[in-house]
Amino acid sequence: MPDASTLAPVARADSAQRIALIALLIGALGIAFAPIFVRLSELGPSATAFWRLAFAIPALWVWMAVEPKGGARSRKPSSLSDYARLTAAGLFFAGDLAIWHWSIRYTSVANSTLLANFAPIFVTLVSWLVFKERFSRTFLMGLGLALCGAVVLMGQSLKLSPDHLFGDALGLLTAVFYGGYILAVGRLRAEFSTATIMTWSGIVTGLALLPIALLSGESLIAGSLSGWAVLLGLALVSHAGGQSLIAYALAHLPAAFSSVSLLLQPAAAAVLAWALLAEPLGALQAVGGAVVLAGILMARRGSR
Numbered sequence: 001m002p003d004a005s006t007l008a009p010v011a012r013a014d015s016a017q018r019i020a021l022i023a024l025l026i027g028a029l030g031i032a033f034a035p036i037f038v039r040l041s042e043l044g045p046s047a048t049a050f051w052r053l054a055f056a057i058p059a060l061w062v063w064m065a066v067e068p069k070g071g072a073r074s075r076k077p078s079s080l081s082d083y084a085r086l087t088a089a090g091l092f093f094a095g096d097l098a099i100w101h102w103s104i105r106y107t108s109v110a111n112s113t114l115l116a117n118f119a120p121i122f123v124t125l126v127s128w129l130v131f132k133e134r135f136s137r138t139f140l141m142g143l144g145l146a147l148c149g150a151v152v153l154m155g156q157s158l159k160l161s162p163d164h165l166f167g168d169a170l171g172l173l174t175a176v177f178y179g180g181y182i183l184a185v186g187r188l189r190a191e192f193s194t195a196t197i198m199t200w201s202g203i204v205t206g207l208a209l210l211p212i213a214l215l216s217g218e219s220l221i222a223g224s225l226s227g228w229a230v231l232l233g234l235a236l237v238s239h240a241g242g243q244s245l246i247a248y249a250l251a252h253l254p255a256a257f258s259s260v261s262l263l264l265q266p267a268a269a270a271v272l273a274w275a276l277l278a279e280p281l282g283a284l285q286a287v288g289g290a291v292v293l294a295g296i297l298m299a300r301r302g303s304r
Contacts, residue, residue, distance in 0.1 A: 020253050032242075096174055096178040099170050
């Protein structure tokens with residue numbers, strides 16, 4: 001019979017995973033507000049993406065400066081390799097935001113959003129091919145079910161047309177970049193704190209997005225206080241809040257399962273759009289959301 005010294009670490013690990021799962025789901029809800037803020041923004045999509053980082057970085061920097069020293073995963077970046085990996089995470093996220101915004105110009109919002117949420121496929125493939133992770137049949141069934149739910153959720157708005165092929169390809173490329181970001185942050189969390197990763201990668205993302213916003217020809221100046229408030233909300237709720245909770249969870253949960261759980265985001269975004277923007281929420285969308293949740297639960301069972 002196992003003694004207390006054997007059971008205690010297992011209990012701590014289980015508790016850490018439960019907390020991480022809660023953080024991951026709350027983080028998914030945080031980023032579900034992003035489309036709402038983008039819709040309400042007075043600026044164009046590229047300029048809005050830039051301010052998302054510009055307003056989040058000071059808050060993240062303060063967090064990094066005041067966090068306790070000496071804890072687990074608390075070392076600071078000190079080598080060229082450290083900064084290169086943090087830079088890669090920032091560039092992956094910049095690519096995710098920039099390419100998704102471009103995809104919306106060439107295809108429907110529904111097509112772009114759905115294809116961008118195919119990131120779990122790429123995370124699972126890379127985890128299997130590169131990092132030699134093995135996945136249970138239950139997890140793979142949960143992944144498939146959650147993706148089917150996402151398709152049902154967006155089904156009424158999808159537009160299949162040869163004219164949208166370029167935009168659809170950009171939407172799929174968005175998923176590749178977001179998958180790369182999830183994997184990069186997951187590996188970095190083995191060594192660095194959430195605040196350190198979010199701050200340094202955020203600086204890189206913001207610097208990469210600034211020239212994109214300038215070249216887009218969009219104004220960088222909101223015309224009212226409410227316009228600036230929307231940008232601040234996007235930065236603090238969706239990025240400093242939502243993305244940071246996701247980064248925290250990646251230290252305790254597999255990247256593949258985490259990416260599947262983030263499929264909660266389009267379901268939550270549909271509910272928020274219904275509640276805050278009076279956008280219709282049909283029975284088919286409700287079914288799709290329920291299927292997404294069932295897929296996440298199955299994937300969780302298969303990841304234990």
